[in-house]
Amino acid sequence: MQIIQPHYHAIARTAQDYERMAMSGVVAVAEPAFWAGFDRLYPETFIDYFRQISEFEPTRAAQYGIRHFCWVAVNPKEAENPVLTREVLKHFPEFFAKPTVLGVGETGLHKSTKNEIESLEAHVDLAMKHGQLVLIHTPHLADKAHGTKKVLEVLAGMKVDPERIWIDHVEEQTIKPVLDAGYWAGFTLYPITKCSPKRAVDMLEKYGTEKILVNSSADWGPSDPFLLQECVIEYRRRGHSLQDAIEVFHNNPCRFLGQNPKFDIKPIRVESAEVAHA
Amino acid sequence: MLTPSQVIENYFLESRHQILEIAAMMDRYDVAVQRRGGNGAAGPAPGQKIELLRKALAIAADPKPAGDRTVALLELFATG
Structure with missing residues (x-):
């Protein structure tokens, strides 16, 4: 089955991931800009990072037949340095012009501080002015419900197109307000700290598959990109059809990411073929 | 041997994950029972x-x- 991994931090992973993803049906990945594990000090560090994910990483993925797309952002954890954020934001338009950059992400909130909120507003505003897609990170664990509510409040106060905004890392306590407000919702599968494959399928069964993007992120911390494939198997073993699985794990990413014409992979439909027996 | 706080620090997230999985299974069961039309159908x-x-x-x-x-x-x- 063909799968799209819409949230994947490739630079933190080895080529073995690409090889195994290719063998398990992954045809494309999208890499949001991420935190480096420490707070970066210089705008140039971000610029080189954006060059890495927009210029070099597509070549690494291509060796395994996987298309690689990316997003640019200053991570919410680094928003406490507003001067740095403003400097980096000035360079976004040059990356919007690159052939594999899909938009702004992952921006969002971590501790929901004043600086984080200002950074989120600046990121979203810039994206909307340039007709870009937006990927929004919501906080982890105990901060999730409050942070997601705050993200929705910030967006409600801005002129945005919800169809072009993906709010990621939703869980059972945050999915409904995100979908009710018209945004795309992302389930991020992690071994222990976020959603699990089984819980993701529970939510698909409860809320339906429309405007849902399932991903397994994978970064330099404890994470596993193949939780996405585990989720596909869990979905199928509960009796959902192959086409239903393709709608969730391939076609929905096509529908959201394809709003940016650079993402040219189209939804697919399974057809049965008559087999001639000699 | 671990101290009490080390036990919590080391295993809290893993335990949280396991409890959530169990809660989700219980919810899944209730939904399946409701879908089948009541307690007896289980x-x-x-x-x-x-x-x-x-x-x-x-x-x-x-x-x-x-x-x-x-x-x-x-x-x-x-x-x-």
């Missing part, structure tokens, strides 16, 4: 197993057990 065997799990959760959550919770749980599951 059948005796699934009903007994879910009761066993509920008893197990109570044993695991007991703040002052008489012995090891793990032993008590294995003995409980041996009856199911």
Whole structure:
């Protein structure tokens, strides 16, 4: 089955991931800009990072037949340095012009501080002015419900197109307000700290598959990109059809990411073929 | 040997994850029963197993057990 991994931090992973993803049906990945594990000090560090994910990483993925797309952002954890954020934001338009950059992400909130909120507003505003897609990170664990509510409040106060905004890392306590407000919702599968494959399928069964993007992120911390494939198997073993699985794990990413014409992979439909027996 | 705070620090997130998985399974069961049209549709065997799990959760959550919770749980599951 063909799968799209819409949230994947490739630079933190080895080529073995690409090889195994290719063998398990992954045809494309999208890499949001991420935190480096420490707070970066210089705008140039971000610029080189954006060059890495927009210029070099597509070549690494291509060796395994996987298309690689990316997003640019200053991570919410680094928003406490507003001067740095403003400097980096000035360079976004040059990356919007690159052939594999899909938009702004992952921006969002971590501790929901004043600086984080200002950074989120600046990121979203810039994206909307340039007709870009937006990927929004919501906080982890105990901060999730409050942070997601705050993200929705910030967006409600801005002129945005919800169809072009993906709010990621939703869980059972945050999915409904995100979908009710018209945004795309992302389930991020992690071994222990976020959603699990089984819980993701529970939510698909409860809320339906429309405007849902399932991903397994994978970064330099404890994470596993193949939780996405585990989720596909869990979905199928509960009796959902192959086409239903393709709608969730391939076609929905096509529908959201394809709003940016650079993402040219189209939804697919399974057809049965008559087999001639000699 | 770990200190009490090390036990919590080392295993809190993993335990949180495991409890969420169990809660999700319980929710999944309730939804499946409702979809089938009421309690009776679950059948005796699934009903007994879910009761066993509920008893197990109570044993695991007991703040002052008489012995090891793990032993008590294995003995409980041996009856199911």
